[in-house]
Amino acid sequence: MHQFENIEVMISQEEVAGIVSRLGKEVSEEYKGISEDLVVIGLLRGSFVFMADLVRAIETPLVADFMAVSSYGDGTVSTRDVKVVMDLNTSIEGRDVLVVEDIVDTGNTFSKVLTMLENRSPRSLKVCSFLSKPSRREIEVPVDFCGKEIPDEFVIGYGLDYAQKYRNLPYVGILKV
Ligand SMILES: O=P(O)(O)OC[C@H]1O[C@H](OP(=O)(O)OP(=O)(O)O)[C@H](O)[C@@H]1O
Numbered sequence: 491m492h493q494f495e496n497i498e499v500m501i502s503q504e505e506v507a508g509i510v511s512r513l514g515k516e517v518s519e520e521y522k523g524i525s526e527d528l529v530v531i532g533l534l535r536g537s538f539v540f541m542a543d544l545v546r547a548i549e550t551p552l553v554a555d556f557m558a559v560s561s562y563g564d565g566t567v568s569t570r571d572v573k574v575v576m577d578l579n580t581s582i583e584g585r586d587v588l589v590v591e592d593i594v595d596t597g598n599t600f601s602k603v604l605t606m607l608e609n610r611s612p613r614s615l616k617v618c619s620f621l622s623k624p625s626r627r628e629i630e631v632p633v634d635f636c637g638k639e640i641p642d643e644f645v646i647g648y649g650l651d652y653a654q655k656y657r658n659l660p661y662v663g664i665l666k667v
């Protein structure tokens with residue numbers, strides 16, 4: 491039993507599993523028969539839980555790599571100053587690339603990351619985000635594969651944190667203060 495109080499469940503563990511399974515099918519279909527392994531890039535830290543589940547739901551041959559960026563620090567407000575804390579080990583030039591994110595909120599993080607990755611000349615570049623908050627968007631970013639659109643609430647769990655806590659919740663919830 492998870493020992494957390496004051497959390498309202500928004501997306502249950504069962505619903506999370508259903509979303510991941512659907513996304514796995516959509517991604518597998520999109521990249522059916524590609525000639526070279528798909529490069530799947532997880533944006534740390536938030537995506538690590540979703541990434542682990544998603545790659546196992548994808549049937550396409552793939553290689554996984556990670557990039558660490560941070561914009562929210564320990565708070566709930568974007569600093570809009572996106573820092574690359576750790577870069578990729580893989581060259582993506584001429585490769586099919588799928589970037590995996592836990593949430594697209596204002597779009598600032600993804601916008602910066604996508605520009606950076608585009609400059610490395612991948613063959614294709616697509617985005618898979620577990621959650622999206624369209625009403626909060628400040629910059630338009632393409633979300634090619636979207637798990638679920640949610641309202642403007644600060645969510646935690648399934649990789650998402652508040653001050654680095656709650657990432658280990660197996661569901662997505664809202665903190666009740
Ligand atoms: O669309 P945006 O408004 O830019 O917000 C989305 C980003 O914010 C969170 O990252 P955070 O900076 O909290 O780092 P983390 O991945 O380590 O949790 C989240 O993981 C996304 O990367």
Ligand code: HPA
Nearest residue numbers: 595643644645646650651
């Ligand atoms: O709702 C959120 N929860 C956790 N981290 C976030 N980063 C952007 N939006 C969120």
